[in-house]
Amino acid sequence: MAQQTASVFRPDLMKGKVAFVTGGGSGICYGITKQLMAHGANAAIFGRRKAKVDSAAQELSKETGSKCIGISGDVRKIETLEAAVKQTIEEFGRIDFVIAGAAGNFLAPLDGLSSNAFRTVLEIDTLGTFNTFKSTIDELVKTKGSLIAISATLHYTGMPLQAHVSAAKAGVDALIRAVAVEYGPRGVRANCIAPGPIAGTEGMDRLMPKELVDKHTSMIPLQRYGSIDDIAWTALFLFSPAASYVTGTVSIVDGGDWHMSGAIGGAPYPDAFSGAGEAPASKL
Numbered sequence: 001m002a003q004q005t006a007s008v009f010r011p012d013l014m015k016g017k018v019a020f021v022t023g024g025g026s027g028i029c030y031g032i033t034k035q036l037m038a039h040g041a042n043a044a045i046f047g048r049r050k051a052k053v054d055s056a057a058q059e060l061s062k063e064t065g066s067k068c069i070g071i072s073g074d075v076r077k078i079e080t081l082e083a084a085v086k087q088t089i090e091e092f093g094r095i096d097f098v099i100a101g102a103a104g105n106f107l108a109p110l111d112g113l114s115s116n117a118f119r120t121v122l123e124i125d126t127l128g129t130f131n132t133f134k135s136t137i138d139e140l141v142k143t144k145g146s147l148i149a150i151s152a153t154l155h156y157t158g159m160p161l162q163a164h165v166s167a168a169k170a171g172v173d174a175l176i177r178a179v180a181v182e183y184g185p186r187g188v189r190a191n192c193i194a195p196g197p198i199a200g201t202e203g204m205d206r207l208m209p210k211e212l213v214d215k216h217t218s219m220i221p222l223q224r225y226g227s228i229d230d231i232a233w234t235a236l237f238l239f240s241p242a243a244s245y246v247t248g249t250v251s252i253v254d255g256g257d258w259h260m261s262g263a264i265g266g267a268p269y270p271d272a273f274s275g276a277g278e279a280p281a282s283k284l
Contacts, residue, residue, distance in 0.1 A: 007039070009236050015040030017239075018092040020085065020139075022046045022075050022132050023101030025056040027201045028150060031228035032099055032235045037064035039236065041097070044069050044088040046081070067092075075102040075128030081135035095139040097239050100132040100172075101150040105203050107161045118164045125168035126175070133179055137188070144187030146239050149176050151192040151250060153258035169194075173250055180248030189247040191238050196254020199225040221256030 019036050023029040024045030033043050037060055045060070045068060047053040053070030060068040069091055073080030088095060104124040108117060129149050140147060151173055155166035172192065179190040197204055197216065204225070208216065217224055234253050237243055252258065 007035070007236075008233070009039055009240070011039060013039040013236065013240060017041040017096040018088070018094050019043040019097040019099065020046070020088055020095045020136055021099040021101060022081075022128065023103060023150070024099070025049070025053045025070070027203070028195060028198060028228055028231050029099055029101035030056060030060075032101075032232045033068070034060055034064060035229070035232035035236055036097065036239070037061075037066035037068060040066065042067045042092050044071055044084065044091070046071050046073055046075070046084050047102070048072065048074055075100075075131055076123045078131040078135055081131050085135050085139065089139065094143055095136055096143045096145040098132060098136045098140060098145070098147045099150070099235070100129040100147065102128045102132075103150065103165075103203075105162075105165050105207065107207060108164065109161055110163050113164060118167075121164040122168045122171070125165070126171035129172050130175060133175070133190075137179075137183065140188045141183070141186050145189075147176070147179065147188065147190040148235055148238055149190075149192045151176075151194040153194045153196055153252060153254055156258050176250075177248050184247055189238075189243070191243075191247060192250040193231060193234055193238070194250050194252045194254070195226065195231050196220075196252070196257040197225045198228060198231060200228055219257075219260045220254075221260065224255065226253060226255060 014036050017040070019033060019041050021029050021033050021043060024033045024043070025047040033045055037043055043060065045053050045057055050072035053072055057068040057070035071084040071087055073084055075081060085095065102124055104121050133147060149172050152165065152169040154162045155170040159166055176190045176192050183190065197208065231253055234251050238246060238251065
């Protein structure tokens with residue numbers, strides 16, 4: 001798999017800036033935080049598991065030479081985010097960049113998707129993004145900062161087994177467009193990044209059976225899965241002065257995959273949905 005190994009950005013590009021990241025303890029948001037810090041920013045990462053975010057913060061600080069703090073909480077509970085923002089300001093004095101990246105996903109057909117499971121994903125993804133925006137926006141207005149929400153490409157088509165996430169991410173896209181319009185006059189930019197299949201992430205490892213990886217990559221125009229750095233480079237651009245006139249957009253980073261999208265998770269179409277067989281039900 002071809003991966004970029006060296007940054008094309010100036011090493012001190014983010015010097016003096018501070019990032020607040022939900023979902024920063026692992027995966028894509030960890031990778032974005034790492035690149036922001038490697039280019040000079042300090043950061044606060046927010047997640048539900050205290051041990052995980054504390055460990056990730058220590059690793060990020062050690063690997064980059066910048067400072068990272070870990071804060072535990074739940075994006076579904078805005079009071080925990082408000083407390084985390086307060087702690088970040090006490091530690092660093094400002095917030096310039098916000099990444100709303102907390103997310104939940106699993107494979108489930110509509111026949112087996114419970115109301116509770118559907119609601120849980122919307123609460124984590126859509127409400128969580130709103131709560132992240134709501135708790136940080138006053139600080140972003142002060143610094144004329146920028147917000148990035150991590151979206152997806154699933155809702156561009158009628159993706160089977162992903163109705164819950166598709167609905168949640170469509171809501172995220174709509175919310176960020178509204179933020180861009182309402183807060184642009186106050187100097188705040190808001191954009192989405194929509195990753196495609198990204199190797200080395202928990203979601204991709206769980207959702208794509210290993211025996212289908214070669215077949216899937218052969219259908220992607222760029223013939224590979226993306227890397228976490230592919231997403232991080234896009235975030236660095238969107239946070240940088242080079243994107244000072246970019247707001248209200250969705251940057252799709254998927255190697256062209258969504259143009260070729262079909263069933264995922266090994267569900268043959270239409271047989272899996274014809275009523276002849278049963279698909280697994282959600283467990284939430």
